[in-house]
Amino acid sequence: MAGLELLSDQGYRLDGRKATELRKVQARMSVFAQADGSAYLEQGNTKALAVVYGPHEIRGSRSKSLHDRAIINCQYSMATFSTAERKRRPHGDRKSSEMSLHLKQTFEAAVLTELYPRSQIDIYVKILQADGGNYSACVNAATLALVDAGIPMRDYVCACSAGFVEDTPLADLCHAEESGGGTALALALLPRSGNIALLQMDARLHQDHLDTLMEAAMTACKEFSKVLDSVVRQHLEEVSDLTRD
Amino acid sequence: MSPMKLCVPGERLCSTEDCIPGTGTYLRHGYIFASLAGYVLRKNEGEELPVISVVRETEAQLLPDVGAIVTCKVTSINPRFAKVHILYVGSTPLKDRFRGTIRREDVRATEKDKVETYKSFRPGDIVLAKVISLGDVQSNYLLTTAENELGVVVAHSEAGAQMVPVSWCEMQCPRTHSKEFRKVARVQPEYLQA
Numbered sequence: 001m002a003g004l005e006l007l008s009d010q011g012y013r014l015d016g017r018k019a020t021e022l023r024k025v026q027a028r029m030s031v032f033a034q035a036d037g038s039a040y041l042e043q044g045n046t047k048a049l050a051v052v053y054g055p056h057e058i059r060g061s062r063s064k065s066l067h068d069r070a071i072i073n074c075q076y077s078m079a080t081f082s083t084a085e086r087k088r089r090p091h092g093d094r095k096s097s098e099m100s101l102h103l104k105q106t107f108e109a110a111v112l113t114e115l116y117p118r119s120q121i122d123i124y125v126k127i128l129q130a131d132g133g134n135y136s137a138c139v140n141a142a143t144l145a146l147v148d149a150g151i152p153m154r155d156y157v158c159a160c161s162a163g164f165v166e167d168t169p170l171a172d173l174c175h176a177e178e179s180g181g182g183t184a185l186a187l188a189l190l191p192r193s194g195n196i197a198l199l200q201m202d203a204r205l206h207q208d209h210l211d212t213l214m215e216a217a218m219t220a221c222k223e224f225s226k227v228l229d230s231v232v233r234q235h236l237e238e239v240s241d242l243t244r245d
Numbered sequence: 246m247s248p249m250k251l252c253v254p255g256e257r258l259c260s261t262e263d264c265i266p267g268t269g270t271y272l273r274h275g276y277i278f279a280s281l282a283g284y285v286l287r288k289n290e291g292e293e294l295p296v297i298s299v300v301r302e303t304e305a306q307l308l309p310d311v312g313a314i315v316t317c318k319v320t321s322i323n324p325r326f327a328k329v330h331i332l333y334v335g336s337t338p339l340k341d342r343f344r345g346t347i348r349r350e351d352v353r354a355t356e357k358d359k360v361e362t363y364k365s366f367r368p369g370d371i372v373l374a375k376v377i378s379l380g381d382v383q384s385n386y387l388l389t390t391a392e393n394e395l396g397v398v399v400a401h402s403e404a405g406a407q408m409v410p411v412s413w414c415e416m417q418c419p420r421t422h423s424k425e426f427r428k429v430a431r432v433q434p435e436y437l438q439a
Contacts, residue, residue, distance in 0.1 A: 055308060057344065118380070150281060150301050152281055153255070154273075156253070192255045192257075193273075229253055233251055233253065236251055236282060
């Protein structure tokens, strides 16, 4: 490309990262007292807020209740100020409806829903600032919120995006890399068992490169699980310190 | 009890040959994994293998289960059933109210065909009941008061005062001395403190 060079000759990216390096991740749990579980997560300049309510009784139409397990209700929205140009419609458009469905499928694979028959678990995720990797920030924030709510899960769900530029896989794409015309793959993984909860890819990629790209994304997801693990353990120790006093 | 050890969801705790899975864990491929973030608890209860479970500092939301004793408030009555809101499961308050139904046939164990709902409950009464079913699509939890220890524990008279139970089917207002019909619970001593 003439204008933008996503990967320099020395192997550095636009923001100075190596090809497989993640952006800085910061997270906090229990940011809201009203919700059963809540979490705030930053992945570089992408900021996501997740709240979880439930398990509680089915609200709305009761015909969709399942007699053997809970239903998961997800809503994804972006703040109007989260992008470079102000969004007119924070949620309900086609992209956020698709993203809500992706989140629902992801957490149906991870949450032990059969422990709560005929009930409902609500997950609301909001992007406060968008800089690429919105889906992975939402999944990671919602995972922390579910752990905070005490909902039993098989494992953390860690998500990461990956790209492919000049025969090199890139992990954790930022906005410039996502819109630079290359491949963008989003993967949600249960890291200990290695099960893939969701896989999505845009743009063209030769079949020979898919294994390399997925391997890079899975490696990045496992790195993310270490970060989430340390956040959860630190939160547990803080809570036990508070209750001990 | 072994010393406290933190665990996170997905962490492998032990094999099924060493432990029996308890709450907060799940089983897969012969191993026991944690499903909650909390502390590992290993308890020997006389059996060969200890029971391993994961406990949390803050209690998660409870769901009423079949056989649980719940405390509920009557919201509406009609000749066939009484609708209630479940407020407590055991002694744990619920954040969200769950809706339940006490059918006319489940009010007491004897003389089921002579039960009158208006002489058993009134809207606003606090009732102890037991869950007998999770219900179907139309109605939610099915509850029963067909035991001596179940029934109305707190009721207010038309004058607004809290009534005193005088027999298994009557309550009396301490102010006006008028008697009203209720399905009265023989309240256990441990519930009197609540």
